[in-house]
Amino acid sequence: MGDPDVLEMVQEKERRSSREADYIFHMNESLSSRETSFLISEESAFKKDEQSKDSIFFRDGVRQIDFVLSYVDDIKKEAELKAERRQVFEQNLRKTGLELEIEDKRNSEDGRTYFVKIHAPWDVLVTYAEVLGIKMPIKESDIPRDANIPLSYLAGPVKLPRNVKHPRPEYFTAQFTRHRQELFLIEDESSFFPSSARNRIVYYILSRCPFGIEEGKKRFGIERLLTSHTYSSAYPLHDGQYWKPSEPPNPVNERYTLRQNWARFSYFYKEQPLDLVRNYFGEKIGIYFVFLGYYTEMLTFAAVVGLACFIYGLLSMNNTSSSTEICDPQIGGQIIMCPLCDLVCDYWRLNTTCLASKVSHLFDNESTVFFAIFMGIWVTLFLEFWKQRQARLEYEWDLVDFEEEQQQLQLRPEFEAMCKHRKMNAVTKEMEPYMPLCSRIPWYFLSGATVTLWMALVIACMVAVIVYRLSVFATFASFMESEASLKHVKSFLTPQITTSLSGSCLNFMVILILNFFYEKISAWITKMEIPRTYQEYESSLTLKMFLFQFVNFYSSCFYVAFFKGKFVGYPGKYTYLFNVWRSEECDPGGCLIELTTQLTIIMTGKQIFGNVKEAIYPLVLNWWRRRKARTNSEKLYSRWEQDHDLETFGSLGLFYEYLETVIQFGFVTLFVASFPLAPLLALLNNIIEIRVDAWKLTTQYRRPVAAKAHSIGVWQDILYGMAVLSVATNAFIVAFTSDIIPRLVYYYAYSTDDTEPMKGYVNNSLSTFLIADFPNHTVPSEKRDFTTCRYRDYRYPPDHDQKYFHNMQYWHVLAAKMTFIIVMEHVVFLVKFLLAWMIPDVPKDVLERIKREKLMTIKILHDFELNKLKENLRTNYGEFSKQVMIEENKV
Secondary structure, three states, X not given: OOOOOOXXXXXXXXXXXXXXXXXXXXXXXXXXXXXXXXXXXXXXXXXXXXXXXXXXXXXXXXXXXXXXXXXXXXXXXXXXXXXXHHHHHHHHHHHOOOEEEEEOHHHOOOOOEEEEEEEOOHHHHXXXXXXXXXXXXXXXXXXXXXXXXXXXHHHHHHOOOHHHHOOOOOEEEEEOOHHHHHHOOOOOHHHHOOHHHHHHHHHHHHOOOXXXXXXXXXXXXXXXXXXXXXXXXXXXXXXXXXXXXXXXXXXXXHHHHHHHXXXXXXHOOOOOOHHHHHHHHOHHHHHHHHHHHHHHHHXXXXXXXXXXXXXXXHHOOOOOHHHHHHHOOOOHHHOEEOOOOOOOOOOEEHXXXXXXXXXXXXXXXXXXXXXXXXXXXXXXXXXXXXXXXXXXXXXXXXXXXXXXXXXXXXXXXXXXXXXXXXXXXXXXXXXXXXXXXXXXXXXXXXXXXXXXXXXXXXXXXXXXXXXXXXXXXXXXXXXXXXXXXXXXXXXXXXXXXXXXXXXXXXXXXXXXXXXXXXXXXXXXXXXXXXXXXXXXXXXXXXXXXXXXXXHHHHHXXXXXXXXXXXXXXXXXXXXXXXXXXEOOOOEOOEOHHHHHHHHHHHHHHHHHHHHHHHHHHHHHHHHHHHHHHOOOOOOOOOHHHHHHOOEOOOOOHHHHHHHHHHHHHHHHHHOHHXXXXXXXXXXXXXXXXXXXXXXXXXXXXXXXXXXXOOOOOHHHHHHHHHHHHHHHHHHHHHHHXXXXXXXXXHHHHHOOOOOOOOOOHHHHOEEEEEHHHOOOOOOOOOOOOOOEEEEEOOEOOOOOOOOOOEOHHHHHXXXXXXXXXXXXXXXXHHHHHHHHHHOOOOOHHHHHHHHHHHHHHHHHHHHHHHHHHHHHHHHHHHHHHHHHHHHHHHO
């Protein structure tokens, strides 16, 4: 219409009739607003030099782009159906009050993609802000933000500039209502609602807007259109480039500020601008970074104590009596050990494990018990103080009443579309979609069966790795014995260590492969269950993924810690797996060093793989997408096209970040008695993780749709469960995997040397076996000039009446182990409960601030309504007086 270089705006003012509850969340009231339609022909174009590449506005330079949809012309059979869906969908969007502007494909970089730009005018924003219960400022707060902390100047280097840390003043807030607009601090309508609130409102409309009736059912929601490829993408715009600030008339570029002060690895020692993260990405992403930052801070204390325990082990490594005896040629060199496998393994001398015994002492020493108890207390303090941090955050981010206002009320559009039944909500007294339990039971059975099957598959893979270890051990042992060139290597690379390393690496690769497939299956099954709300969807997916990953990542560690070497039998009567492979034995120094090896490989490998994947994957994809798109390089590469070429964060992006952190938390707590450096490795990883996550969100991903959350949700319950379990696992590791308890029993009950109490411990811990008692199919074929060999156990010698039965020392050691477990668990749990009772969930100052804000909000609302009533009475009195005077004049 008209000159193609001039955009003709036609505005029509009309009051819309009552709309269905699907549009404004079951509210039975009409929405009055201006409906603006822009009739733009396909041939219309605009001069590309009239609009900046960084513009986030419509062509008029006034209306801000809140959301962008894109699609490509489809030449397949469903092209007409998709075009009809888009037409109806966009028509219904305009009926809700949204304003649309379509960019022709000839104006796009690739010459194929259409872009639909969406703007939410003021009337739409105020209506849906009321529907969503968004809190907006009514008065600047008179409560100081930060109290004067003693010695706070010492933290100067880690502090951010105040305008970055707190970009906006603190306000008293109230739920927005369009009938009380005068109450709120509205200086400029265009900037009153932050961009995160605007895109959240638009997405709420998009997810509930219908696009037609198909197969007798009403179809609606942008997610369905994306799944059917009617639209190729839907995303809110970043507010500018991340490498340079925006120029007027664009608003302040928060993305650039975040990139400069947050998403840089050189700022790894700086605090995070959490308020700015919340303002830009929304509360749900903001609270994840609060949690990750707090967890990293708390890891600092655990890492320092763990490093101190490791240094203690390092300094005392050469002075331990056990290693000294094992390494001594006159003691360990004279002890002949029984073969570690049948036929091909030969007898060996104990001093060949000299280096292994010294390395084992690094992690298996007196500090192990102290560190296990310390971590039991640390995890309690971490969770209790996180409650306080979360309560403070709820107050600062206006989330105190969020649970009741929002989360339980938002239904998933997929749930509403699939429901054929409706019933009365007992709380709201409104009819709402309802799905009977009988419709869900088949999917619940399928879901449970699938999770069980995959967990069984993990166990089967672990057994396969055990079989691999058993089958290759004999090969390694015979090869290293016969190969003369490996003579110098055998001192530190024994068959046990070689088998353990290769088995751990193989197990890690199996873990990654199973993880990849299960992620796809669990997401599909959860959708089929048709959860009612987003919260139910995430909780169901979380349970499936966590159960699987718990078994996947930790099963091999549980095997090494609690099963390996515990049921091997004794020479002449070994236990066999499937009657073929002889059970694995632990090193004479214990299985703890193998558990440490397993834990180190899986934990370090997962963290390195995760960080490389998170950094490289979106970078390569974005480069390739931009490379393919640049077909018409002389055309304008606009803001919406730049964001279109970025990777999608996805609705489950944050879910996987939490899952990764919780799995790491398990490594740090469940098996930390075997590896005191685990908190240090986790700390170093998280310092990198925070900046990698910040970098990819700011530079490599499209801007996620803002969402609210008042806590970390179901993950908090999982953390509590793992904290309780960690006390038991560490107690059992110290008792049954470590060599601490047997040494203590010998020290107090069986030592015969008062000057050197631990002298003779190694010989005492080894039992004697008569070579003549070996079955013919297990003994090495060559004849030997010795008649006995030694093995690790507490059994009677061959010349005893009860030969090869457990002796009394075995039962003493077992009783001491059980006593230690009971005492340690009771002590740690008692301290945990005392700390939980002493530390309040909500800090006292936060309670006072909440009460103060509620009081001030009530007072402000009361004063507002009172003044409004007075004005109405004054107006009514004036009208009444005027009417009386007119009547008197008539008389």
